[in-house]
Amino acid sequence: MARRVVGEGEAGSKTRRRRRAAEEVAHQARADRLQGATGALSTAATAAMDEKLPWFRQLSAQDRSWIGLVAQSGITAFVDWFHDPDAHSSMPTRMFGSAPREFTRVISLHQTVDLVRTTIEMIENTIGDILPPDDVPVVREAIHRYAREVAFAAATVYAQAAEMRGAWDARLEALVVDSVIRGEADESVRSRASALGWTGSSMGPHASGQGSSQVAVVVGRAPDSDSGNTNVADAVRHAARQHGVDALCAMQGDRLVIVLGGTNKPVEIVQKLADRFGPGPIVVGPVVKDLMSAVTSARAAVAGLRAAPAWPDAPRPVQADELLPERSLSGDGHARRQLAADVYGPLTIGDGVLLDTVSRYLNTGGSIEATAREMFIHPNTVRYRLRRAGEITGYSPTNPRDAFTLRVALALGRLLAPDTTSPVL
Structure with a gap:
């Protein structure tokens, strides 16, 4: 009896192995047929994008070429992944590697989602004509799984691009503020500030009128180190925009420097931003006509911060001109x-x-x-x-x-x- 049970178990195991081997052979044959249809799918994808996506037709030939390259790369990556999902588990994330860095500047994330959706729909509608009927359900199910991974990959690409732009903008902003502090503001500084969204004018409640372009520099102690520099700068810019003015912000060692634009009442603005600074005095430089003249305001604010300890009862914030006697005694x-x-x-x-x-x-x-x-x-x-x-x-x-x-x-x-x-x- 024991010998017969062992024999039946061995037979069942052999049957399962044969079944798995047959499934693997059928899967590889299906994958080979899908591989042979890659060219047709890539051509159909480009045609579908041109037909269904109006923004795609408006792009330059080079940009369309980049996007077509990404679509083709995605189809090829799907075929490789379909061959062996375990061996190519990172393929969805790597499919965007064929596009230049400018890809994220050419089309938005929303347009990328439209591109992926159009490509997936095209594959679903086309595989029935180029693959046997038995292959269609299996390939369609695989497409749905793969599309989910592609969506996450696209979100990752745009998130990384946003982080890179944020880091670059932070460095550019620090460079602009440093140029203002050192008195090297010229047309290149104005151009860089414009790239950061600086207009220098405002029609907010603290503007002086149409086309207001007043600028004032504010200097105070930096917040504690556990408050992220980027978060502080973002919070300052957001709060300034809420009050209808421009703001450039940078950490310089132990001090926080803010360049306000579009207001002739900077003290009122700074009173609302005081909690963004560290403990100690906050000095507001005099209002000047534009960014090119901001060195005058910056010089007074920096000198005022140096001299402020001589007036312990000074208001917070305090205008640099209110510290003239202390500044003169400190060597200004x-x-x-x-x-x-x-x-x-x-x-x-x-x-x-x-x-x-x-x-x-x-x-x-x-x-x-x-x-x-x-x-x-x-x-x-x-x-x-x-x-x-x-x-x-x-x-x-x-x-x-x-x-x-x-x-x-x-x-x-x-x-x-x-x-x-x-x-x-």
Whole structure:
């Protein structure tokens, strides 16, 4: 009895092996027939794309050639995969390798999906005419499995292309911002900025009017290292667009630099972006007319960031021009000349009585009565002159912060007089 059971088992095993061998022979014969139909399928695929896809007909001959090459590669890859799916498991992903890098720039992902769909439909409709009826169901089922893998492969290709473009855009953006900071902005920088979507104009709520092209540079500390640089830049650009302005963003060591375009109220914009910076001061440079002039704003913002620790109670953000005394003390020659020319200079106009009044007021510790006694004038005359000095300089002597600025400006003006535009110290 045991001998008969063993014999039946061996017979069943031999039958299964013969059946598998027959199936393999039939599969290889089917694959060979499919291999012979590759040329006809490739020709039919190109014809189907030309007939059903209007955008395909509008492409140049070279672009159509690239796409036809990809379609042909996909059909050939399908045949190889059909021969032995295990040996060619990566074939769907590799089918796009025959296309140049520009392929992803020629057609969109949506158009690629249309291309794959059209090719698959063409194969399904054609195999019945070029293959025996028994082959059609098996090949059709294989096509459906393969099409799914091709769809994932296409998504991978476009995702990689998007990552490469994102990395390149980030490097290009950093180059533009660096050129602005170093004062090397020229037509090439403007062209590169345009490639990044920079228009320099805005009709948002913070624009000054039609064709607004004001630019301001903002500098602050970089966020913590665990906040991805790319994510910070993307968040800044997105937030700026929400407020109707352009933004270029770059990390430079331990500082974050933002170039805002299309607004004459950059402080209001930066107040909404303050959480993107690290702890510490945020300095907004003065508004300039365009990107080519942005070095002036950048220079003031960088100098302001360096000098900001001298004013612990400064607002956040703070304008660079509000830090003129601190900047001048930290060695910023531009701030020194600005204080001497724009604050000290107007006080010297005429008989210099305003300069004398402000100087005596500051030297008496801010006492109007003491100033009046020293100058032998009425206290109301002192008040009038102080008010007039505030109007022409923008700094009121009766305000403690403004008084500090005026004191520094008077000292610098006397050092630089009579030529307030000469090189400083």
